Amino acid sequence: MKVPLTLLTVGSESLLKEELLQMMREEGATGFTVTQADGEGTQEFRTTEWEGPNVRIETILTAATADKILERLSADYFESFAVIAWLTEVSVLRGVKFES
Amino acid sequence: MKVPLTLLTVGSESLLKEELLQMMREEGATGFTVTQADGEGTQEFRTTEWEGPNVRIETILTAATADKILERLSADYFESFAVIAWLTEVSVLRGVKFES
């Protein structure tokens, strides 16, 4: 039996990784898939921040928790850091624990 | 012309990679995108299994095949291994062959 949940994907510079994971854990996220990535931003406004190794973090959440984390990312990171984030509706099997 | 299909994303420890690809091929999957990943699981129940290199596998399937693979993952792996999986509805161009 499948249940709908929300996948949050975050791309950021690697230096923010632990800080972002900690913030997401505070909001209830319990499991993450972390991938090394290279961002290639816009020439207009993101080139300098977006160099060096980057990280791509995925975590599955209820829609409410995903929204809360997205708001915190927006308030605390989008202005000053090369952080991007998006939400995708996904299905998982019931019984798998995704939040604390 | 776009057609709707299902993206199955699986995260697991690297040791399971070949076994999982084989199982998915048996069910009809024909193409995979495989990425190195690091999982960071819950402190409560997944820490020990979820160490070391991990792998993230993506494959595009019909909804029926995706459900069948998800059921097999659940029955054979979710209890004993740090395997996570989710389904996403995606669109692909008609004419590209995604299943055998």
Next chain:
Amino acid sequence: MKVPLTLLTVGSESLLKEELLQMMREEGATGFTVTQADGEGTQEFRTTEWEGPNVRIETILTAATADKILERLSADYFESFAVIAWLTEVSVLRGVKFES
């Protein structure tokens, strides 16, 4: 406030990376998440092209731009190269600039 956009995911051999990024920039894409990947294609028709290092490119676009890029990928690459691509509906926070 969230707005719906389209995530385009492209998997290809690494040699095509710069050419594909350039084509997508021409169509309006401004930011990319690029991940190293290994493809494992079908035994029937993609094995030889699909060896060696691969790349996975993600970019967030309006639906119209995503369709246009998908059409160009189809017309120019799907026949001759091991390129796969799919679209996913996602939500992002309003105010983040994703297209030029």
